[in-house]
Amino acid sequence: MRILLIEDDTVLGxxxxxxxxxxxxxxxWVTRLDAAGDAMAAAAYDLVLLDLMLPDGRGIGFLKRLxxxxxxxxxxxxxxxxxxxxxxxxxxxxxxxxxxKPVDLDELSARIGSVARRYAGNPNPIVSHGxxxxxxxxxxxxxDGRPVQLTAREWALFEAFLTRPGQLLSKAQLxxxxxxxxxxxxxxxIEVHVSRLRKKLGPEIIxxxxxxxxxxxxx
Numbered sequence: 001m002r003i004l005l006i007e008d009d010t011v012l013g014x015x016x017x018x019x020x021x022x023x024x025x026x027x028x029w030v031t032r033l034d035a036a037g038d039a040m041a042a043a044a045y046d047l048v049l050l051d052l053m054l055p056d057g058r059g060i061g062f063l064k065r066l067x068x069x070x071x072x073x074x075x076x077x078x079x080x081x082x083x084x085x086x087x088x089x090x091x092x093x094x095x096x097x098x099x100x101k102p103v104d105l106d107e108l109s110a111r112i113g114s115v116a117r118r119y120a121g122n123p124n125p126i127v128s129h130g131x132x133x134x135x136x137x138x139x140x141x142x143x144d145g146r147p148v149q150l151t152a153r154e155w156a157l158f159e160a161f162l163t164r165p166g167q168l169l170s171k172a173q174l175x176x177x178x179x180x181x182x183x184x185x186x187x188x189x190i191e192v193h194v195s196r197l198r199k200k201l202g203p204e205i206i207x208x209x210x211x212x213x214x215x216x217x218x219x
Contacts, residue, residue, distance in 0.1 A: 001046035001116060001156070002177045005029045006036045006062075007078065008054050012101065016049065016078075019105040020112075023139075024152030024159075026180045032056045040066075043176060045073055047112060052079040052090070060093050067094035074115045078103055113137055120163040127162060130219030132201060134162065141201065148200050153178060157193045161206060161216040170213035190214075 003020055007013045008031040020027040028043070030036050033056050039045075048066075052059040063075055076097040077090045087098050096115045099108065117123050117136060125137035133142045139155055141148045150158065160169065160177050174190050194206050194214060204217040 001025045001112075001160075002043065002180070003027045003047045003049060003112070004036060004039055004043075004045045005049045006033065006054065006059065007031065007049065007051045009051070009101075012078075012103070015105060016103070016108065019109060022152065023109055023112075024154075024156035024178075025112075026156075026176075026178050026183065028180045033059070033062050036062065039181075040071075040073075043181070046177065047074045047076065047116060049112075050075055050077050050095070052077060052081055052086075060089060063090070063093045063095060074119050076108075076111060076115060078108075110137065116163070129162070129216075130202070130204075132205075136162070143201060150197075150200065154193055154197055154200070157190075158197055158201070158205075161214070165216050168209060168213050168215045173213070 003025055005013065005016055005020070005027050007016065007029065013029055013031070017027050017029045028039055030039055031054070033054050050059045050063060059077065059079070066073070066075070074096045075094065076099060077095045078099050078101060079086070079090075080101045082100045090098050097111050099111060113125070113136060114123070117125060125135055127134040127136060131144050134140070136159065141150060141158075156178055157174065160174060171190050175185055179185050198205055206214050207217045208214055
C-alpha cells in the first residue's frame with residue numbers, strides 16, 4: 001500500500017513513518033494540509049493517516065472536503081482529542097477509524113490492515129490461493145503446509161496482488177504502491193521482486209502480460 005501520513009508532531013511522525021516502512025508499505029509524510037492536498041493530487045493513495053490539529057487548519061475540514069468531492073480513500077484519524085464528541089465528529093465526517101494518541105505502533109499496523117481489508121471487500125485475514133495459506137493479519141504464508149519467509153517488500157508486493165485478484169497491475173502502479181516520492185527506484189526493481197516471489201511461492205503465482213503489467217495467477 002501507499003499511505004499518506006498527515007502529522008506535524010516531529011516525534012510521532014518519524015516513528016509512524018518508520019513503522020509503516022518496516023511493514024513493507026510506502027509512506028509520504030507531510031506536516032500541513034496544503035502539502036497533503038498537493039500530495040493527493042500527485043499520487044494515488046490507498047490510505048490516509050490524518051491528525052486533526054495542524055498548523056494550517058483542522059483535519060476535520062480536510063476530511064469533509066475529501067468526502068464532499070467523492071473521494072473514498074480510507075482515512076484513519078490519529079489525534080490527541082479524546083472526547084467522545086470528537087470521535088463522533090470524526091467518524092461522522094467520514095473517517096474509517098479513530099485512534100487517540102499516544103498510539104501503540106503495532107496496534108496502528110493492525111488497524112491499517114483491517115481497514116485495508118474491508119475496502120478490498122474481504123475483511124477475513126485468512127486467504128487460500130492454490131497451495132498457499134495466507135494470514136494477512138499475521139503476514140505469514142505457508143506453501144503446502146510449510147512456512148515461506150518473505151521480505152517486507154516481497155510481502156507488500158504479494159499483498160497488492162492478493163487484494164486485487166484478477167486485476168492487471170502495471171509496473172508504474174506497483175512502484176507507486178511500494179515506494180514513496182523520495183525513494184530511489186531501480187529500472188528493474190519490480191521485475192526482481194516478482195522473480196523472487198515466483199521462486200518462493202511457485203512460478204504460476206504471478207503472470208506477466210508483456211508490455212502491460214502483471215496479475216495474480218489462477219490457482
